[in-house]
Amino acid sequence: xxxxxxxxxxxxxxxxxxxxxxxxxxxxxxxxxxxxxxxxxxxxxxxxxxxxxxxxxxxxxxxxxxxxxxxxxxxxxxxxxxxxxxxxxxxxxxxxxxxxxxxxxxxxxxxxxxxxxxxxxxxxxxxxxxxxxxxxxxxxxxxxxxxxxxxxxxxxxxxxxxxxxxxxxxxxxxxxxxxxxxxxxxxxxxxxxxxxxxxxxxxxxxxxxxxxxxxxxxxxxxxxxxxxxxxx
Numbered sequence: 001x002x003x004x005x006x007x008x009x010x011x012x013x014x015x016x017x018x019x020x021x022x023x024x025x026x027x028x029x030x031x032x033x034x035x036x037x038x039x040x041x042x043x044x045x046x047x048x049x050x051x052x053x054x055x056x057x058x059x060x061x062x063x064x065x066x067x068x069x070x071x072x073x074x075x076x077x078x079x080x081x082x083x084x085x086x087x088x089x090x091x092x093x094x095x096x097x098x099x100x101x102x103x104x105x106x107x108x109x110x111x112x113x114x115x116x117x118x119x120x121x122x123x124x125x126x127x128x129x130x131x132x133x134x135x136x137x138x139x140x141x142x143x144x145x146x147x148x149x150x151x152x153x154x155x156x157x158x159x160x161x162x163x164x165x166x167x168x169x170x171x172x173x174x175x176x177x178x179x180x181x182x183x184x185x186x187x188x189x190x191x192x193x194x195x196x197x198x199x200x201x202x203x204x205x206x207x208x209x210x211x212x213x214x215x216x217x218x219x220x221x222x223x224x225x226x227x228x229x230x231x232x
């Protein structure tokens with residue numbers, strides 16, 4: 001039995017299906033790459049995507065997605081999810097496989113009928129952190145300084161959350177391109193058409209908006225950037 005209002009739309013990635021809108025059933029929906037006898041419900045062709053990459057399930061009231069130990073990982077709203085650990089899905093969530101090799105949007109307009117439990121954050125203890133006056137809420141995609149929410153554009157937010165997710169580790173220019181500008185990724189190229197100058201400009205703008213915390217975004221010569229939280 002299909003739930004007609006709940007579906008996935010494919011924003012990026014080549015599939016063996018001709019559909020751009022794929023209804024989700026009450027049963028499990030396997031996302032992956034067709035190979036031999038493995039035929040996922042949503043079959044992609046990109047070889048960076050694992051044969052059994054991720055699974056969407058309906059559990060009584062909620063939809064969840066779980067990464068099936070894929071080689072290159074799964075992200076929800078540009079945040080990597082733990083392998084074999086279900087994560088709640090909400091209407092409008094962006095699902096990315098293998099750092100943008102495939103990008104899908106989860107649509108569930110009727111989710112309000114499932115109850116208020118969905119208002120609970122996906123990672124309550126891990127992704128709501130206060131760091132000396134800097135508060136980061138990944139689920140709500142917001143950053144507060146001394147309790148005041150700062151205005152960030154979508155690109156500002158995507159860049160900050162990427163750096164925050166990998167805090168204290170260097171993030172390459174290529175990884176920034178794929179995660180912040182996935183819409184510029186084409187089938188002819190494995191990297192979005194984004195230059196270093198555009199990345200540097202976005203970093204400069206984000207630093208200004210973060211005020212005194214902007215200095216925590218440091219340049220890694222000839223590689224990329226890092227969010228240094230150890231010296232805050």
